[in-house]
Amino acid sequence: MLKFPIFMDAQSTTPVDPRVVDAMIPxxxxxxxxxxxxxxxxGWEAENAVDRARxxxxxxxxxxxxxxxxxxxxxxxxxxxxxxxxxxxxxxKGNHIVTTAIEQRASLDVCKRLERQGFEVTxxxxxxxxxxxxxxxxxxxxxxxxxxxxxxxxxxxxTIQDMAAIGKLAKEKGIILHADATQAVxxxxxxxxxxxxxxxxxxAHLIYGPKGVGALYVRRKAPRVRIAPLIDGGGHERGxxxxxxxxxxxxxxxxxxxxxGEAMAEEGGRLAKLRDRLQDMxxxxxxxxxxxxxxxxxxxxxxxxxxxYVEGESVLMxxxxxxxxxxxxxxxxxxxxxxxxxxxxxxxxxxxxxxIRFSLHRxxxxxxxxxxxxxxxxxxxxxxxxxxxxxxxxxGVDLKxxxxxxx
Amino acid sequence: MAxxxxxxxxxxxxxxxxSFAKDTPGVGxxxxxxxxxGDVMKLQIKVNLDxxxxxxxxxxxxxxxxxxxxxxxxTEWLKGKTVDEAAKIKNTDIVNELKLPPxxxxxxxxxxxxxxAALADYREKSGSADAPASxx
Numbered sequence: 001m002l003k004f005p006i007f008m009d010a011q012s013t014t015p016v017d018p019r020v021v022d023a024m025i026p027x028x029x030x031x032x033x034x035x036x037x038x039x040x041x042x043g044w045e046a047e048n049a050v051d052r053a054r055x056x057x058x059x060x061x062x063x064x065x066x067x068x069x070x071x072x073x074x075x076x077x078x079x080x081x082x083x084x085x086x087x088x089x090x091x092x093k094g095n096h097i098v099t100t101a102i103e104q105r106a107s108l109d110v111c112k113r114l115e116r117q118g119f120e121v122t123x124x125x126x127x128x129x130x131x132x133x134x135x136x137x138x139x140x141x142x143x144x145x146x147x148x149x150x151x152x153x154x155x156x157x158x159t160i161q162d163m164a165a166i167g168k169l170a171k172e173k174g175i176i177l178h179a180d181a182t183q184a185v186x187x188x189x190x191x192x193x194x195x196x197x198x199x200x201x202x203x204a205h206l207i208y209g210p211k212g213v214g215a216l217y218v219r220r221k222a223p224r225v226r227i228a229p230l231i232d233g234g235g236h237e238r239g240x241x242x243x244x245x246x247x248x249x250x251x252x253x254x255x256x257x258x259x260x261g262e263a264m265a266e267e268g269g270r271l272a273k274l275r276d277r278l279q280d281m282x283x284x285x286x287x288x289x290x291x292x293x294x295x296x297x298x299x300x301x302x303x304x305x306x307x308x309y310v311e312g313e314s315v316l317m318x319x320x321x322x323x324x325x326x327x328x329x330x331x332x333x334x335x336x337x338x339x340x341x342x343x344x345x346x347x348x349x350x351x352x353x354x355x356i357r358f359s360l361h362r363x364x365x366x367x368x369x370x371x372x373x374x375x376x377x378x379x380x381x382x383x384x385x386x387x388x389x390x391x392x393x394x395x396g397v398d399l400k401x402x403x404x405x406x407x
Numbered sequence: 408m409a410x411x412x413x414x415x416x417x418x419x420x421x422x423x424x425x426s427f428a429k430d431t432p433g434v435g436x437x438x439x440x441x442x443x444x445g446d447v448m449k450l451q452i453k454v455n456l457d458x459x460x461x462x463x464x465x466x467x468x469x470x471x472x473x474x475x476x477x478x479x480x481x482t483e484w485l486k487g488k489t490v491d492e493a494a495k496i497k498n499t500d501i502v503n504e505l506k507l508p509p510x511x512x513x514x515x516x517x518x519x520x521x522x523x524a525a526l527a528d529y530r531e532k533s534g535s536a537d538a539p540a541s542x543x
Contacts, residue, residue, distance in 0.1 A: 314471050387467060
């Protein structure tokens with residue numbers, strides 16, 4: 001039996017796994033201690049719980065030492081801490097940062113702020129399939145480059161970057177590498193050692209954990225990375241992030257990471273199969289529907305398609321009574337601009353307005369996929385019947401030949 | 408952001424979707440907006456050349472639900488009006504009727520532009536300002 005609404009927007013957030021909730025509950029009530037209380041059992045109990053979570057997160061990212069994991073309030077804070085922390089700490093060494101054009105807003109906005117403060121940032125373009133060329137990063141480096149910051153896997157198109165190659169380049173040049181792995185951790189194998197990652201941001205709520213907690217991995221050896229804190233205070237988290245640790249959230253994060261680690265191979269395989277089914281269904285029945293991102297190097301639960309001649313928000317509106325998805329349309333963004341990620345692939349702005357992201361999750365069923373696929377096809381067809389662009393295209397008019405009067 | 412009931416109704420049951428042959432006498436066509444901006448409206452009127460009354464109107468819209476609703480509503484309002492009366496439809500009327508939020512006001516502006524463009528096209532095709540509709 002289908003239950004509505006169907007959630008297929010799992011790259012915006014995920015439901016908390018009931019096993020995660022179970023793990024968290026005691027830490028609200030009977031085990032409520034402050035992990036920095038060093039002199040009584042309440043504190044020890046909380047500290048042990050935090051240490052266990054640190055261990056669980058270290059494992060899922062392949063960190064050698066759990067001490068390299070710093071808890072934050074989420075992905076956004078981790079990225080802020082990593083990029084601003086390096087910028088401040090290594091300012092003497094240089095003022096240049098290399099990143100890509102398809103980073104998430106948190107990264108781009110941090111870079112924009114740093115630019116206002118005198119840093120120089122190079123936004124390396126990506127190929128039409130969303131991959132960034134390692135050579136393009138290499139060419140962007142200067143003797144002033146102190147940081148390379150690249151997202152492991154993209155939030156819109158799911159494209160997975162060749163982090164190992166980027167890591168190798170960073171090592172060769174002695175430049176710190178930050179990976180925004182908020183979308184990758186828990187979904188695909190991530191290993192800071194084999195990929196040569198020095199700083200890694202991740203968050204709990206995208207891996208069936210609670211909202212409000214994230215982590216930053218900070219390499220302690222080869223090289224020892226130092227970052228300036230954003231928040232000063234009691235010197236928690238080795239001085240890099242002061243503030244009382246939200247123990248229940250951290251416990252949940254740890255348990256969520258552990259479950260993802262155990263389930264990854266099976267879950268990734270299952271979701272990739274469902275995703276492929278959804279993709280085949282749609283692409284076989286809708287003409288001029290284009291897959292965005294790399295066809296193979298992508299997250300197993302991500303599917304992003306642009307439907308030419310129909311606007312994304314109108315597609316969502318036709319689906320949103322029964323299902324929740326997202327679009328790169330300007331009308332669905334807070335900035336009223338169409339997706340810069342789809343734009344960076346070299347697609348026309350029209351196709352950016354027309355993109356729909358389907359993101360599946362642990363609790364997605366085959367029935368849900370069939371339903372959403374069928375409904376999407378119906379809605380797109382219906383909207384095309386009322387699209388003047390579709391009509392013109394069918395008449396053989398080249399849309400680019402029309403002199404549009406933009407308002 | 409939730410949509411108003413009227414927007415949802417026009418989206419689910421759009422009025423007067425379709426096209427007239429552009430060269431039919433009495434037909435005026437407006438095509439406004441731009442694909443890269445995410446909305447394009449085609450709005451057409453069919454004017455009775457004897458009475459100057461808009462007998463029928465059709466639209467096709469590429470855009471969000473509010474853009475579809477704005478143009479759908481516009482076609483409803485156009486029918487039965489003279490060309491002069493039609494020229495008085497304001498985007499604010501559409502905003503009020505559909506209860507559009509501030510971020511969607513441009514949809515209503517585009518609908519007004521589409522009406523104006525269709526009327527201008529009709530006037531141009533019917534020869535001059537002496538067309539029956541204007542002289543009425």
